[in-house]
Amino acid sequence: MKPRMKTPIKKKDVLMRQRKRFCRFCADKQKVIDYKDAKLLEALIKERGKIVSSRFSGNCARHQRRVAEAIKQARFISLIPYTRV
Numbered sequence: 001m002k003p004r005m006k007t008p009i010k011k012k013d014v015l016m017r018q019r020k021r022f023c024r025f026c027a028d029k030q031k032v033i034d035y036k037d038a039k040l041l042e043a044l045i046k047e048r049g050k051i052v053s054s055r056f057s058g059n060c061a062r063h064q065r066r067v068a069e070a071i072k073q074a075r076f077i078s079l080i081p082y083t084r085v
């Protein structure tokens with residue numbers, strides 16, 4: 001008997017099923033995106049130093065833009081690295 005091919009699980013399906021995403025900055029107005037806040041920005045970059053996409057972090061477009069901008073500023077003054085080996 002031939003083994004039947006399973007329908008492949010798409011990456012998107014897995015991401016969607018995990019949990020309901022929300023923008024952490026919209027949810028908590030106290031949280032301010034500041035380029036000097038290395039601890040906050042550290043949570044929004046990947047291990048290698050890349051900026052985590054909004055699809056992953058759940059940030060809304062407006063806050064994702066602010067985050068990206070802040071990360072770039074922080075990189076420039078070397079609070080966070082451009083890349084990690």
Ligand SMILES: [Zn+2]
Pocket residue numbers: 023024025026027059060061062063
């Ligand atoms: Zn937001």
